[in-house]
Amino acid sequence: MPVIRTDELTKRFPGVTALDRLTVDIDAGVVGLVGANGAGKSTLIKILLGIAPATSGRASVLGSDVVTNGPDIRAQVGYMPEHDCLPGDVSATEFVVHMARMSGLPADAARERTADTLRHVGLYEERYRPIGGYSTGMKQRVKLAQALVHDPTIVMLDEPTNGLDPVGRDEMLALIRRVHTDFGISVLVTSHLLGELERISDHVVVIDGGQLLRSSSTTDFTRNSQALVVEVTDRSDDVVAALAEAGLTADRDGRHILVTLTGDADYDVIRSAVARLGVGLIRLEQRRHHIVEVFGEERTDVGAA
Structure with a gap:
């Protein structure tokens, strides 16, 4: 009960x-x-x-x-x-x-x-x-x-x-x-x-x-999203450009880079691109949802009902 x-x-x-x-x-x-x-x-x-x-x-x-x-x-x-x-x-x-x-x-x-x-x-x-x-x-x-x-x-x-x-x-x-x-x-x-x-x-x-x-x-509730969070030591803009050249969709989000996940092979592509630039890779993981995103999703569902 x-x-x-x-x-x-x-x-x-x-x-x-x-x-x-x-x-x-x-x-x-x-x-x-x-x-x-x-x-x-x-x-x-x-x-x-x-x-x-x-x-x-x-x-x-x-x-x-x-x-x-x-x-x-x-x-x-x-x-x-x-x-x-x-x-x-x-x-x-x-x-x-x-x-x-x-x-x-x-x-x-x-x-x-x-x-x-x-x-x-x-x-x-x-x-x-x-x-x-x-x-x-x-x-x-x-x-x-x-x-x-x-x-x-x-x-x-x-x-x-x-x-x-x-x-x-x-x-x-x-x-x-x-x-x-x-x-x-x-x-x-x-x-x-x-x-x-x-x-x-x-x-x-x-x-x-x-x-x-x-x-x-x-x-x-906090399920992983279809985005990867990439955090590097420096040259974030160069990393975004390199990932775009490799065929990935990447954008800056403050000090992080968000990469749209298309498959497991994306991890290797990101690591290779970062290594070629000679910058340090601090973090690479799936992004989790935030409270504002959940509010947005649920409001959209309610509005469509």
Whole structure:
């Protein structure tokens, strides 16, 4: 049974439709919810948590209807909001213990679970410092900790890498993946960056303008395109010209060269052309789809239907 299910789910605000007859099943595991800002991701999570009512349609979490069983759902779900909502004058320990008690844990269990969870997210040594003095990355870890402290069945993480530098993003993504692999907790994580989610997700759901564009395994979603990415040390324009002389279609794409793939023999042709020019070959591999291309493909299909 899917851990999350929506059926014709619609949410309208004055002048705006945030969700438009969204029907999707989400299974256990790590599932990425992808869409541009304003696509309806946060609205969907709030409806699933019973924080906001839907205009029409139905939704369930862990088999329970979100309208009639909101408290039961929230007892089994952890939620990490996108916005900065942490009190600056208390420590991470105080805050996470408070959230654990709010979830129904006894005092002793709440303190024990808090220590374990802060250790898991890498804040154990800093657990008594006021949150107001934390970096953005540390604050994001506090939000993740409070979502995990009551040992939920599923966590919903809304843009958890917002505001983080590349190293912080990598560390947060690794933590999120471990939530499932180490503890068996299912994860629904939102982002507007497909590249992040394809690294950690088993399945990807794409929405845009509140509508479902695609729901498929990560492997299918990021399938290889019929183009090769060629990266060389220098003289990219000369390489493009040499490939054209060899009968291949090649174009510059920033510092990369994109070559239309016609067969396996193209690899040897490219390597030979690069070798003749005496430049270094850094990378030669099939290109993967990007989020904007998937949006374009799906919109074309919808428009043709």
